[in-house]
Amino acid sequence: MNIPRLFIIAALLGSAGLSGCAVEPWVKPYERERLADPIMKFSRDALADKHREHIYDVREGARGATGVQGGGCGCN
Amino acid sequence: MAPPACKGAAVAATELHWGLLLRRIAGLLGSLLAAGGARAIDLPEDRADAMFHVYDGGGVKATGPALLVRKKLADRVSLSGSYYIDKVSNASIDVVTTASPYKESRKEYILGADYVVRDAQVTLSTSKSTEPDYVAAGTNLDVTQEVFGGLTSVSVGFTRAVDQVGKHNDPSFADSARHWAYRVGLTQILTPRWLMSANFEALSDDGYLGSPYRAAIVRGAAIPERNPRTRSARAIKFRSINDLGSRSSLRTEYRYYYDTWDIRAHTAEVGYSRYFGDAWLADGFLRYHAQSKALFYSDNAQTEAAYVSRNRQLGTFNDVGLGGKVSYSIKQVPGQYDIKANASYELLRFKFKDFTDIRTGELYGYKAHVLQFFVSATF
Numbered sequence: 472m473n474i475p476r477l478f479i480i481a482a483l484l485g486s487a488g489l490s491g492c493a494v495e496p497w498v499k500p501y502e503r504e505r506l507a508d509p510i511m512k513f514s515r516d517a518l519a520d521k522h523r524e525h526i527y528d529v530r531e532g533a534r535g536a537t538g539v540q541g542g543g544c545g546c547n
Numbered sequence: 548m549a550p551p552a553c554k555g556a557a558v559a560a561t562e563l564h565w566g567l568l569l570r571r572i573a574g575l576l577g578s579l580l581a582a583g584g585a586r587a588i589d590l591p592e593d594r595a596d597a598m599f600h601v602y603d604g605g606g607v608k609a610t611g612p613a614l615l616v617r618k619k620l621a622d623r624v625s626l627s628g629s630y631y632i633d634k635v636s637n638a639s640i641d642v643v644t645t646a647s648p649y650k651e652s653r654k655e656y657i658l659g660a661d662y663v664v665r666d667a668q669v670t671l672s673t674s675k676s677t678e679p680d681y682v683a684a685g686t687n688l689d690v691t692q693e694v695f696g697g698l699t700s701v702s703v704g705f706t707r708a709v710d711q712v713g714k715h716n717d718p719s720f721a722d723s724a725r726h727w728a729y730r731v732g733l734t735q736i737l738t739p740r741w742l743m744s745a746n747f748e749a750l751s752d753d754g755y756l757g758s759p760y761r762a763a764i765v766r767g768a769a770i771p772e773r774n775p776r777t778r779s780a781r782a783i784k785f786r787s788i789n790d791l792g793s794r795s796s797l798r799t800e801y802r803y804y805y806d807t808w809d810i811r812a813h814t815a816e817v818g819y820s821r822y823f824g825d826a827w828l829a830d831g832f833l834r835y836h837a838q839s840k841a842l843f844y845s846d847n848a849q850t851e852a853a854y855v856s857r858n859r860q861l862g863t864f865n866d867v868g869l870g871g872k873v874s875y876s877i878k879q880v881p882g883q884y885d886i887k888a889n890a891s892y893e894l895l896r897f898k899f900k901d902f903t904d905i906r907t908g909e910l911y912g913y914k915a916h917v918l919q920f921f922v923s924a925t926f
Contacts, residue, residue: 495696496695496696496697496698497698498698498736498737498738498739500696500697502739503697503736503739504739505739505740505790506736506739506740506742506790508790508796509828510790510794510795510796510820510821510822510828511742511788511790511796512788513744513786513788513798516596516889516921516923517596517615518596518598518613518614518615518629518631518921519596519598519889519891519919519921521629521631522598522600522613522631522919523893523917523919526602526895526917527836529860530860530866530897531812531814531836531838531860531866532804532806532808532810532812532838532841532860532861533780533782533802533804533810533812533814533836533838534750534780534782534804535728535730535748535750535780535781535782535804536730536746536747536748536782536783536784536802536804537746537748537784538732538744538746538784538786
């Protein structure tokens with residue numbers, strides 16, 4: 472890769488980075504009413520969701536990245 | 548020597564200077580105090596849940612109560628405590644083909660504290676799960692920081708857990724396992740009706756990672772299973788929720804998992820939620836999981852190897868879950884409390900590709916029913 476091409480890529484990345492700095496939060500707080508509704512939560516009932524997660528954990532080979540804290544697991 | 552008029556002016560200038568300085572210091576302290584008190588993240592609301600849960604499938608029945616209480620203290624900290632009991636009666640295919648059915652119970656306590664400071668939430672929790680032959684204790688620490696005007700949440704977390712493994716009627720057997728988990732997450736509000744999240748977790752296990760009761764089969768003969776004593780895994784999960792209008796939402800999730808035992812797994816879930824009137828909320832969900840087997844898994848191994856297992860959880864299989872949930876608001880006083888009755892049901896179907904039911908010679912599969920009944924109160 473020659474130097475002019477590197478320069479063009481660096482300039483493009485730089486301008487993208489600078490324009491990124493200029494991005495304002497595009498959803499204003501007063502526009503988040505629908506997002507605050509319980510049906511927009513990934514986990515609405517922690518206790519019930521934990522029970523479901525435990526059932527999968529002890530029967531499937533995969534686990535993790537559930538987005539919630541782990542707990543003790545008597546998995547034998 | 549300066550004339551009296553000039554002296555007066557100098558004194559006035561000095562007083563003005565000190566007054567300005569004091570006002571500036573007071574202003575600075577005031578803004579610092581105000582900033583210290585201002586919070587963008589709200590503490591989780593006070594809540595109490597009482598649940599009865601049932602799992603029934605594949606010869607295993609696990610039922611019991613579970614409780615959760617969460618309460619704010621001094622508007623800074625939220626404390627939570629939960630208690631969970633599984634009364635298990637186990638006559639699974641492993642048990643009926645190699646041992647005797649048994650009954651036992653598992654109890655789990657979790658204590659947690661959430662602390663909110665400015666745009667960050669720190670959550671610390673500890674848990675202990677106890678069975679007659681298995682004790683697991685863990686500690687979790689998670690920090691979530693809101694950035695970009697509350698549009699983005701970044702989280703990091705850590706878990707450390709230790710298990711003590713025993714065996715019924717064999718006091719000479721005692722072993723342990725240690726677990727570590729490191730996780731990062733990002734939740735992004737994309738539009739006023741759409742948010743997404745990505746979570747990554749690295750897991751590491753070390754120690755006794757099998758069951759002292761389970762048998763492997765080598766050339767038709769049952770022997771105790773032999774698992775590696777280390778396992779390292781990575782999981783990444785993407786989630787999305789869309790508001791569909793008409794007071795309904797659509798949730799989609801996908802997770803990819805792989806580990807050093809060579810298991811690769813895909814898990815996908817889609818859920819739909821909708822209000823009916825002011826008091827009813829209904830959810831429907833469909834979940835699919837498929838995985839490939841561990842390197843040392845075999846239905847009937849033909850050669851002796853260092854590691855061998857016939858734990859079907861490590862085999863090749865898929866499972867499908869189809870479920871629904873309804874919530875009914877029993878009594879609600881806006882801004883004060885809300886009491887809900889909830890019921891949920893899920894039908895699970897497991898189909899194994901390389902696990903034979905030695906009673907019939909056919910590939911094994913089973914259905915399971917998962918039920919939850921609970922009352923929740925937020926206040």
